[in-house]
Amino acid sequence: MTHSILVLNGPNLNLLGTREPDVYGSETLADIMGDLAAYAEERGASLRTQQSNSEGDLVDAIQEAMSWASGIVFNPGAYTHTSVALRDAVAGSALPVVETHLSNVHAREEFRHTSLLSGVCLGVVGGFGRHSYFLAVDGLLRHLG
Numbered sequence: 001m002t003h004s005i006l007v008l009n010g011p012n013l014n015l016l017g018t019r020e021p022d023v024y025g026s027e028t029l030a031d032i033m034g035d036l037a038a039y040a041e042e043r044g045a046s047l048r049t050q051q052s053n054s055e056g057d058l059v060d061a062i063q064e065a066m067s068w069a070s071g072i073v074f075n076p077g078a079y080t081h082t083s084v085a086l087r088d089a090v091a092g093s094a095l096p097v098v099e100t101h102l103s104n105v106h107a108r109e110e111f112r113h114t115s116l117l118s119g120v121c122l123g124v125v126g127g128f129g130r131h132s133y134f135l136a137v138d139g140l141l142r143h144l145g
């Protein structure tokens with residue numbers, strides 16, 4: 001069976017490559033997403049990728065995914081730590097969602113230690129740089145079977 005996965009990226013992740021490269025690496029989001037799509041395809045899954053800096057657009061993307069996706073790999077960026085709306089969207093979608101971070105948020109500033117989303121996600125991956133996305137896809141596909 002072919003699974004369709006949404007890989008959703010939140011605010012400022014469009015700046016990957018130039019944004020704080022010591023924290024987030026020097027690769028662009030397009031580079032990582034391109035490799036991730038090939039990786040998923042090798043495993044019989046298809047990816048759609050989307051990025052937005054707007055909370056409402058991310059809510060819309062999650063709601064739209066309900067009609068076509070088997071699950072979501074979601075890096076909510078800073079909204080991880082602030083957004084009740086995104087938590088409600090994830091919970092309301094009833095889709096398996098893997099919260100994904102490039103950095104280890106628990107090793108950083110205290111305000112990053114809280115996630116409003118983790119409690120409604122299937123699982124959480126973080127701290128492995130670009131590899132976090134690949135581990136998240138793996139985890140989601142293993143869950144979906």
Ligand code: DQA
Pocket residue numbers: 011012013075076077078079080100101102103104105112
């Ligand atoms: C991030 C971690 C967040 O705290 C931060 O606001 C981001 C990126 C990560 O991928 O490590 O924008 O989600």
